[in-house]
Amino acid sequence: MSQHRPGGPNGRAGGVPALPDLPxxxxxxxxxxxxxxxxxxxxxxxxxxxxxxxxxxxxxxxxxxxxxxxxxxxxxxxxxxxxxxxxxxxxxxLGLTQRRGVALVGVGNLGHALAGYAGFASRGFRIAALFDADPARVGELINGLHVRHISDLADVAVAESIAIGVIATPAASAQDVADALVAAGVTSILNFAPCVLSVPDGVDVRKVDLAVELQILSFHEHRKSSLTALPGGLGGGPAGLVSAAEPEEAVGT
Amino acid sequence: MSQHRPGGPNGRAGGVPALPDLPxxxxxxxxxxxxxxxxxxxxxxxxxxxxxxxxxxxxxxxxxxxxxxxxxxxxxxxxxxxxxxxxxxxxxxLGLTQRRGVALVGVGNLGHALAGYAGFASRGFRIAALFDADPARVGELINGLHVRHISDLADVAVAESIAIGVIATPAASAQDVADALVAAGVTSILNFAPCVLSVPDGVDVRKVDLAVELQILSFHEHRKSSLTALPGGLGGGPAGLVSAAEPEEAVGT
DNA sequence: TTTTGTGAAACCATTCACAGCC
DNA sequence: GGCTGTGAATGGTTTCACAAAA
Structure with missing residues (x-):
């Protein structure tokens, strides 16, 4: 798999610079x-x-x-x-010159928050549709969008030219949702459910697992606390503020 | 790098196996x-x-x-x-044999969802306290916890032996919150705000940026769509379901 | 025979250090 | 003089392939 396409030196005159594939x-x-x-x-x-x-x-x-x-x-x-x-x-x-449509599936706790997250809109994405499997939630209005039943996914995906699907359902239904997204032609999935998805070649999946992040931090906590018990010591205390001032000013979300 | 501590084959009888440092x-x-x-x-x-x-x-x-x-x-x-x-x-x-206390700062859109996320509790963490800078939110009851003002952070952190802080505020206040967490003795931070935090040595920060994940997917979408235009083609279509059946059954969140 | 554990090889990413350009 | 762009060196991660154990 190693080598990229031979086409090489991308100083082409005319149109698109033909994406050199980045690491x-x-x-x-x-x-x-x-x-x-x-x-x-x-x-x-x-x-x-x-x-x-x-x-x-x-x-x-x-x-x-x-x-x-x-x-x-x-x-x-x-x-x-x-x-x-x-x-x-x-x-x-990054392909952000066209604003991509995103479908969000699962409007529970987390999905609800994602639907309202201003950071998506401000950074090149348009939440184009919300879906849920629970009929009781269908019709609910969240941030200006009506929740639709997941059976509408295929139709809406085409109509709204959805490129990316976000899964915020429980793990038990995530694979079904992924299958439905793929069947609807979606080729990029962001998965918040704590499970592995299997998808055909050509479909990209990225996973965000909030508990995993905490567990990784936990490992380092564990290591730090067993180090304080060691001879060398490494300065156990809470270490007075050192935070270098930063230019970083941050736009509001 | 290769070898871990010389003490090697850790079939030690008694106590702690003294954490080999993992990659x-x-x-x-x-x-x-x-x-x-x-x-x-x-x-x-x-x-x-x-x-x-x-x-x-x-x-x-x-x-x-x-x-x-x-x-x-x-x-x-x-x-x-x-x-x-x-x-x-x-x-x-991973240090999960002790259930670690987590302080969540910022109970806006996302913070609210995190406070209610069952996956934390089920995977070794206890949300021990909620904080916000907005006095209007202080006192609000979320998932059995009262929101406290951020000025209480230091006291509560000690009382509840908080090990990990989660920042779910807007970017503009994230650095202040991080400073307060560090001052309160917290040495691990999970940052959801879209900004870089500076912290003293010995404090671990992990960052989760939801929009960044979408932008990475966007890059691959962009690449895929420019490839379909190429001679070789690479099979552009939506590719019929291939998803191999998986043992994965998934516990509910 | 099956399946782990692991050296060795291949691969990818980061860092160094400096030539080349402004 | 200052700063970018990049070969070369280093370090970390993944994969291969097989010896050793059950």
Whole structure:
């Protein structure tokens, strides 16, 4: 599987620059750079150095530069990066120049919150439809959208040109929902249910499991607390505030 | 890197096996194995092969075996792993044998949902206190807990022996909240606000950004749709259901 | 024979350090 | 002089393939 397509050196004249395929690790960081850049732009910065931008995104500058170099980047030596230009570059790369439609399935506790999350709209997505399997919830109005029954999924997905499905159901129904999404032509799924989904090749699934995040933190807590018992000590106490002041100003959600 | 502590084969009789430090990638997968194991146990399995367990956890078996070998694992050649034993091992490693207290700050849209999320309680955590900066919300009863003002954080953190803080506030206040958590002695933070936090050494931060997940999916959508335009084609259509049947049965949340 | 545990190989990601350009 | 872009070095992760154990 190793090599990418041979087509190679992407300095093509005309249209689309034919997406060089980026390392996954880089892709996962681009959204973070984008957020930091938007903050900088709002604060009135025209250019930014790799050092500054890296700081605002929480990475080191070498990594940032290497990441950006993969996009065939647009920096100027001795100066830095043009903020506006870089925003455009990254938004194009992430496919955010078209606002993608998202279907949210499961309007329970979490689904309800996601449906109301302003961060989606403000970062390039449009929640286009809400679904639930429970007939009692169908018709409910959430954030300006009516909840529809999941059996309507296929019709709505086409009509609203849904690209991405978000599953916020209990684990027991998640696979059925995934099957329905795939059958409706959805090829990207964000899964909040704590279970593994199986989907055909060509469909991407990303999983977010809130309890897993806590468990990972728990591991480190566990390790830290057993270290304090050790000879070397490592300074056990609550460690007075050190937090370096940050340019990061943050737009409201 | 290769070798763990020289003390090696940890069939020690008495006390704590003194945590070998695991690769981060392994730590991040243990919770997934644990979930799969709980499902298997509920389904009545006593033992499981690496192949089966890997399938249920969505990884390949070589990776699973290497991960488990880092815990000085307890498999039997020719047979597989003892499910109950492995559950204990992983729970111990993750520090889940003690139920950790969690403070949740910010009871807006998302915070509200997190406060009601049953998955936390069922997987080793106890939401011990809710906080908000908005006086209008203080006193509100959510899922059996009263919302308290954030100025009480330090007192409550000690009284309830809070180990982990969850930030579900807007980005603009997240750094202040993080500072307050750190000052109160919290050394692990799960941050849902879309911003970078700076914290002293020794404090762990994990970040979950819902919009970032969608943006990563968007990238792959973008790539897929530009590939369909290419000569090779790669089979563009919605691809009929292939989803292999899975043992995965899933406990309700 | 089945299945684990693990060296060795391959792969991917991060960091270093500096040449090249502004 | 300052800063980007990038080869080369390093370090971590995944995969392979098989010896050893039950």
């Amino acid at each position: 996954e690790a880089t892709v996962a960081r681009l959204p973070e750079y984008l957020r930091a850049l938007h903050n900088l732009a709002e604060a009135g910065n025209d250019t930014v150095s790799s050092e500054e931008l890296a700081g605002a995104a929480g990475v080191n500058s070498a990594k940032l530069r290497k990441d950006l170099s993969h996009l065939g980047s647009y920096g100027t030596r001795g100066v830095g990066y043009d903020v506006a230009l870089l925003i455009d570059q990254i938004e194009f790369t | 981060e990638a392994t730590v991040a997968r243990l919770p997934e194995y644990l979930r799969a194991l709980h499902n298997l146990a509920e389904a009545g399995n006593d033992t499981v092969s690496s192949e089966e367990l890997a399938g249920a956890a969505g990884v390949n078996s070589a990776k699973l075996r290497k991960d488990l070998s880092h815990l000085g694992s307890y498999g039997t050649r020719g047979v597989g792993y003892d499910v109950a034993l492995l559950i204990d091992q992983i729970e111990f490693t």
